[in-house]
Amino acid sequence: MDQPDSPRSGVTRRAFIKGVIASGAVASSAAYLFRAGGEIFGQTSAPGSVERLITLNVNGQMRRVDVMKQETLAMTLRYKLGLTGTKIGCDRAECGACTVLIDDVPHYSCSVLTHTVRGRKVQTIEGLANGDQLHPVQQAIVDEQGFQCAFCMPGFTMAAVGFLKTNPNPTRQQLAHGISGNLCRCQDYDKILTAFMRGAEYMRRSS
Amino acid sequence: MADTKYIGQNYTPPDLVAKVTGRARYAEDFRAEGMLFAKLLTSPMPHCRVRNIDASAALAMPGVKGILTADDLPDLGPNVERALTNEPFYAGEPILAVAAVDELTAAEAVEKINVDLEPLPFVVDPLDALRPGGPDARTTGNVWGAPMPGGVGPNAASPVKTIKWTGEQFADADEGRLPMGEPTEQWAYGDLDAGFGNAALVLDETMVVQSTGHHPMETRSAMAYWQNGKLYIHASTQSVAQTLPNVARWCGIMPQQVVLISEYTGGGFGSKGGGAVSTCIPAMLSKKLNGVPVMMRITREDENYIGRARTNMSGRTRIGFAKDGRITALDLFIVQDNGSYGPMGDHRSAGLAASIIYQPQAMRWRAISVLTNTPPRSQQRSPGPMQANGQRAKLTSAFIVEALDKGKQAFRWDERKAYSGQRRGAKVRGVGVAVGPHGSGSIGFDSLMTLRPDGKLYVQSGVGNLGTHSVMDLARVAAEVLAMPWEKVEVVWGDTGKGVPWSCLSVGSQTTHAMTRANFAGANDLKRKLQEIAAKDLGGSPDDYELSNERVHRKGAGGGLTYTQAAKRAIELGGKYDGHEVPEDINVMTKGAAAKHAGLGVMGVAKDNYPRNGTTYSFVIGFAEVEVDVETGKVTLIDYLGVGDVGTVINPRSLLAQIKGGSCLGIAHALQQKWVFDPKYGLMLSRRFHYSKPLTILDIPATMNADAVGLPDPETPVGARGVGEPPVGAGYGAVLNAIADAVGVDVFRRAPVTSDLVLMSLENKKRMHEPLRAHV
Known part of the structure; x- marks a missing residue:
């Protein structure tokens, strides 16, 4: 978080967070804040506020993108950069479906402001494979037929890839702890662990 | 079926690479030019009547394009739920929706709407x-x-x-x-x-x-637009064919006017059985706005209320x-x-x-x-039988004894039973077993497939792709009957514009039974046509011909036609061979789909008319070992085994995943997952994942196993039955019985059996919890 609250800008970081808290606490439908690019409605962008047109390093590519100051990385990826592989399951850091790697560390992209990842390396599920060559962890999922509906799969996979970078040879239990920030409602956890243990093996072999 | 090549073998479902690379597109992953966003205004009260809606300030905002209220929706008849209402029956029920150029504007517009509500009496218990x-x-x-x-x-x-x-x-x-x-x-x-x-x-x-x-990972988001009088809708459903007429009904149009796209569904568990009524909101907003695309993202909070x-x-x-x-x-x-x-x-x-x-x-x-004035229910994976764990039904078959014997041995039941109930320090172990039964298959649905001159078999699949793989598994039967290499089978699914046959609801463990039967019928229809075409061209009777190596040929190693030749001949012959004539008894949806494919090759199209004597039930036996800490009340599931009696196994890896995953849902019901309501205000306190406590990867047992007896059901030609629901009751019952085995039967009379409940009862040496409150 390197953006100061600016009393001159329409929506401050504090107000944004307050909005998030309020909408989470009442039966309100105003639970999500999102603004597409282009004309701005209901908010003036005062001089001195955050620059909107920024460059992001996503999956090894430098992408110019118009980002509102309160926009989350999940929304930028999905609605500005067309990277819909990153899923939004809860939008409140509960389920992990939106997990991406930021400088190789798994983060919930629903809870990261896009402006905070400037100058950092973002990797999504789309950036794992090398052309048609699947990442070892992806190959392991295919080989073990990991996951069922697979809506949680991208987030789980990024969490596992991130964890395996720090612990390439985990026990099943260590791996479970490493990816315990992700939910699967098909509750295919046993097979998910089997697939990722194989993924760990493939990664060790390929490195 | 004996000597099968595909049935009973693991395979890689054709959608898996798309899923694992992020290319699979679920409803909210679609974009369209000029797409608007919709937000809901939901009821803050558990029961009230809308006296007046003043949306003038909202509609005057730049970027706000329109509003949809219950008055804009067709009347669906008395007591039938609609997507929007003027008399909310639960807090969180949608009253209106606003469409705007972006979501923030829509949300701000919703805040500017004045809704005058008259509170009415309510009850949550x-x-x-x-x-x-x-x-x-x-x-x-x-x-x-x-x-x-x-x-x-x-x-x-x-x-x-x-x-x-x-x-x-x-x-x-x-x-x-x-x-x-x-x-x-x-x-x-x-x-x-x-x-x-x-x-x-x-x-x-x-x-x-x-x-x-239910809380499927994917909420019931939907995107819709209209073109040339047709509604195109991207939605999340468990059952594609069966959802089409529902969408038409909710929107007050004919099914022929709807194209439903749902190639990937992020789970349903019964909550999206025939689709979700809320999906008509973006469709009707779009209709009001001359067809402009409208995306309605459903938040997790919304899903908690409208998500069943x-x-x-x-x-x-x-x-x-x-x-x-x-x-x-x-x-x-x-x-x-x-x-x-x-x-x-x-x-x-x-x-x-x-x-x-x-x-x-x-x-x-x-x-x-x-x-009650609580959110609407729908069948949730094992609806009823899980809670029960009339009449004496005649079942098609049941091999519960075989499954019990198999599980008893594999689980080393006697060995574990010897030490259960003995206290070691603060810990005491217990073992439990339970039978999870569930009706597991309907009959009478249709099949549609074409063998084309490109040498490929195209199997149209009208069920949903909700993660069970049955959407693909049903084509394995066709490949088997037609001796078709699996690499040359294209499963076409998830888009009614491409033509799908009338298929079962993918709920209630129906699909594997219903659609393997239908596709067995369709594939045999295609097989017969191949034999007839060969007999026409090469002489003899159709029965003289058999299928192998992508050829229909005289029995033994005689002359014949390649599938490519036969497909071309079918197109020349026309009539029933290439689908220009179809059976009378198939559903109107199948007839429409067949018309799309007529003339493309040899068509297999048939209704499942196979007899069935009795009610079809599947069973899973759950075996559980738990450890209860009598000083903290914590219950830990140590080991679990589920053994299925589900007929012939079509896809072993998927079957075992269903048994384990379904058992986990039952385990969650037994140990932690619940709803909590404030009875005074009628408001839910357990919104979102954090408070409703679904099972996490740390809550599953260290070892978790599954198996199946694999004995075919004699009342269905492929021998297979469904498996989605039975493990839920098995997991639920086995864990509850194991807790009772560890600490006695008098500790709990409600589920979930949480730590405080166990501890209070143990300390006071009697059941201490209020047993009758519905949502605590």
Whole structure:
């Protein structure tokens, strides 16, 4: 978080967070804040506020993108950069479906402001494979037929890839702890662990 | 089927690489030029009436394009839930929707709308609704009556009635026993009085099972637009073919005017069985705005309210046992919290399941389904049988004994039983076993496939792709019958624009049974046509020909046609061969789909007309070992095994995943997942994942195993039955029984069995929890 609250800008970081808290606490439908690019409605962008047109390093590519100051990385990826592989399951850091790697560390992209990842390396599920060559962890999922509906799969996979970078040879239990920030409602956890243990093996072999 | 090449073998489903690379597109992943966003205004009160809506300030905002209220939606008939309402029956029920150029503008517009609401009486606990003078959930009554004459199925239409029990009848409630007054439905068989008279032991117990939300990972977001009078809708559903007419009904148009795209569904568990009624909101907003695309993202918070939940059931069981353990009499009374819509039939399924599992010599089932001002329910994976764990149904087959024997050995039951109940330090182990039964297959659906000159077999699949792989598995049957290399089979699914046959609802463990039958019929139709084409060209009778190596040829190694040649000949011959003539008995949807594919190759198209004698049920036996810490009340699941009796296994890896995953849902019900309501204000306190506590990867046992007996069902040609639901009751029952084995049967009378509940009961040496409250 390197953006100061600016009393001159329409929506401050504090107000944004307050909005998030309020909408989470009442039966309100105003639970999500999102603004597409282009004309701005209901908010003036005062001089001195955050620059909107920024460059992001996503999956090894430098992408110019118009980002509102309160926009989350999940929304930028999905609605500005067309990277819909990153899923939004809860939008409140509960389920992990939106997990991406930021400088190789798994983060919930629903809870990261896009402006905070400037100058950092973002990797999504789309950036794992090398052309048609699947990442070892992806190959392991295919080989073990990991996951069922697979809506949680991208987030789980990024969490596992991130964890395996720090612990390439985990026990099943260590791996479970490493990816315990992700939910699967098909509750295919046993097979998910089997697939990722194989993924760990493939990664060790390929490195 | 003997000597199979594909059935019973693992394979890689053709959608897996798209899923693992992020290319698979779920409903919210679609974009369209000029797409607007919709936001909902939902009811802040559990029951109220909309007196007035003033949207003038919202509509005057730049970027706000339109508003949709209940008045814009077709009337679906009395007591039928619509996507928007002028009389919300639960807090969180959508009243209106606003479309704007972006989501923030839509959300701001919603905040600017003044809705004048008249509060009405409400009730969130079913027993409160039955008390003398208690509040009713609706102005028209408090319970669903028995199904109206001619009603069929577990959720047949019923009238809303008012039933109150007397203060005397409620006397039992003060002692923690479920009161029993006038039921709305009942059945009985055998001599109940004699059964209790002959019993060596009679128990009278009350048990409460809580509601839980389905909470699929993908919420019911949808995007819709209109072109040339047709509605194109990207939605999340468990059942593509069956959702199409529902969308048409919700929007007041003909099914032929709808193109439904749902290639990937992020889970449903019963909550998206025939689609979601809310998906008509973006469709109707778009219609009002001249067809411009509208995306409605459903937040997790919205999903909690509109996303369906399992019914809550409070049950009272009087049960008589003979000395040998045989149940001589079972008298079951169920109070079902039906929620705000419905009518739900879980209470009926629960009664049937109890009669099947326990096989009592005499049984009576009485039940009442109570309306409450809580979010609407739908069937949730094993609806009813999980909660039960009439009539004696004749089953197509049951190999429960084989499954029990197999599991007992694999689980080393006797070895574990020897140390269960013994305290070691603060820990005590327990083992439990339970049978999860569930109806597992419907009949009479259609199949459609074409063998084309490119040498490929195109199998049209009208079921949903919700993660069970049955959407693909059904094509394995066609490949088997037609001796077709699997690499040359293209499964076409998830888009009604591409033509799908009338298929079953992918709910209630139906699909594998229903659609393997249908595709067996369709593939055999195609096979017969190949034989006839060969006989026409090469002489002899069709029966002289067989299929192998992508050829139809004379038996042995005689002459014949390649599939490519035969496909070309079919197109030349026309008529029934290439689908220009189709059977009379297929559904109108299948006829429409067949018309799209006529002339493309040899067509296999047929309705499943195979006979079936009896009701189809699948069973999973759950075996569980738990460890209870008597100082903290914490229950840890140590080991679990599920053994299925589900007929022939089509896709082993997927089957075992279904058994384990389904068991996990039951385990979650037994240990942690629940709804909590504030009864004073009628508001839910357990919104979102954090508070409703679904199972995480740290909650599953260290070892988790599954197996199946694999004995074919004799009443279906492929031998296969469904498996989605039975493991839920197995997991639930096995864990509860294991806890009872560890710390005694008197510790709990409700689920989930949380730490505080265990600890309080152990410390006070009696059950301490309030047994009857519905949502605590």
